[in-house]
Amino acid sequence: MxxxxxxxxxxxxxxxxxxxxxxxxxxxxxxxxxxxxxxxxxxxxxxxxxxxxxxxxxxxxxxxxxxxxxxxxxxxxxxxxxxxxxxxxxxxxxxxxxxxxxxxxxxxxxxxxxxxxxxxxxxxxxxxxxxxxxxxxxxxxxxxxxxxxxxxxxxxxxxxxxxxxxxxxGARCESVLLGAFMTTSTDRLSKKQLRKNLRKAEEQFPCQFQETDDLDRFWQLLSRFLHERHGSTPVHSLAEIKLLKSRFPENIRCVVAHHGDEWYGGEVIFLSRQVTRFQYGFRTLEQPLSNIHLRLFEWIRRQPDYTRPWIDLGTSMDPASGQLQKSLHRHKENLGCRGIPLLTLVWDL
Structure with missing residues (x-):
């Protein structure tokens, strides 16, 4: 043969x-x-x-x-x-x-x-x-x-x-989004400039951080912020986030920056095995986003149950054009993030 x-x-x-x-x-x-x-x-x-x-x-x-x-x-x-x-x-x-x-x-x-x-x-x-x-x-x-x-x-x-x-x-890459990630193994806040920025943020944005289960108040402020700033709504409705948080209370957290009873900002955080993901957030003061993120990063570093090998700040893509919003991505880079591509592959039979 x-x-x-x-x-x-x-x-x-x-x-x-x-x-x-x-x-x-x-x-x-x-x-x-x-x-x-x-x-x-x-x-x-x-x-x-x-x-x-x-x-x-x-x-x-x-x-x-x-x-x-x-x-x-x-x-x-x-x-x-x-x-x-x-x-x-x-x-x-x-x-x-x-x-x-x-x-x-x-x-x-x-x-x-x-x-x-x-x-x-x-x-x-x-x-x-x-x-x-x-x-x-x-x-x-x-x-x-x-x-x-x-x-x-x-x-x-x-x-x-x-x-x-x-x-x-024979699959092809249909789209690439650029996500912003940073590792927590390297203490980027030890760098002189970041320490200086953190002290400045603490002076300009005096507040405390804590978790909240008051989803009604949180979602009202989040919805108003997204509508006024971006003409959009949260991915999840209030009813949906209540359901999901009841099912995954250790993985879905809502953190607010407050001074007394007044809320200055908030962030929905998804905790998976490897990553602390900043899902979406709001702010009520005209504070630079960097001040909130720097203060929140510092707070998370002090919470053992929030600590993961990676932090994910999401993409900075313009929903209308699909292009990278360079200024927003630069802000995330200044916090220590670097870009990682998020792929969508298409396989036609």
Whole structure:
């Protein structure tokens, strides 16, 4: 037998072994990546909640956004199409996703998405996962995947196999946003200029910081500020943030700067395993934003339960033009942040 014939036979065997019945219980259909490993891609339903949440809790790119109690708060707006990848009988990766206009999105209702991977998930596992995902998308007549991978500061260990595999399958980068992140391992406030700026901020902006559960007052001030300054509204309604904070009280915090009973400013903070995220905030005084952030940074440094390896100040993109607002990004750089790209990848079948 020629080497070419052997290669063709092997390729045909591999394609045959990669056949899968998607959505059945783990003991039903499977895909053989080799002679011993069985894979199955399963559509999420309530009976898999324990498998889902257990994997999220231990994942290398874990975030509380991926727990089912968070994902399902806006189930009325997003048609859930989440998937679990099983290796043998164990969930090895998850794909939070929804369907919109014959496209699979991961995930437009979250800051990001993509494969959420177990500590022992390997390259070959996701390779099988994408093979099965393509089959399932073709079965459902979905012609495109929009994929927003978890940025690396949110990863406890590297998780870049998915982006490489998508590139190998012909995916393209549709958009790049620039996020502003800083590490907390380097004490940037020890630098002479930042110490000077902090003393100035303390003189110009005398206040105390504390957490608050008065969401009614907080959301009224936040909504007014966003409307007057940006013509926008908070991402979450008051009812939604109350629900989410009741479900994730350790992860969603509201901090206010106050003097007596008067509130000068506030910030919604999302605490994930790796990152302290400044979600959005308000201020009632005409104070420079740097004064508030410097004082808040200093306060957070003194709160052990707020401390994470990274701080995320979000993007500085202009909603109208999609371009970087350089002055706002420069302000974040002056605080010690540096830019990290946030990608949206598109895979057309």
């Amino acid at each position: 020629s080497s070419q014939t052997s290669q063709n036979l092997f390729s045909n065997f591999w394609l045959f072994a990669s056949t899968l019945i998607v959505g059945q219980p783990p003991s039903a259909g499977f895909v053989m990546a080799d002679s011993s490993v069985k894979y199955q891609l399963v559509s999420y339903s309530g009976k898999f909640q324990h498998d889902w949440d257990s994997l999220v809790a231990s994942a290398r790119n874990s975030h509380f956004l991926f727990f089912r109690e968070f994902l399902e708060y806006h189930a009325d707006r997003f048609k859930d199409a989440s998937l679990l990848l099983f290796r043998q009988d164990k969930a090895i990766a998850l794909l939070p996703a929804h369907i919109e206009n014959n496209e699979l999105h991961s995930h437009s209702g979250l800051t990001f998405g993509g494969w959420i991977v177990a500590p022992d998930c390997r390259y070959e596992d996701l390779e099988a996962g994408f093979e099965l995902l393509e089959q399932e998308m073709r079965r459902q007549n979905l012609y495109r995947l929009l994929y927003r991978p978890v940025p690396f500061p949110y990863q406890s260990e590297p998780c870049g196999d998915d982006q490489y595999l998508l590139q190998q399958r």
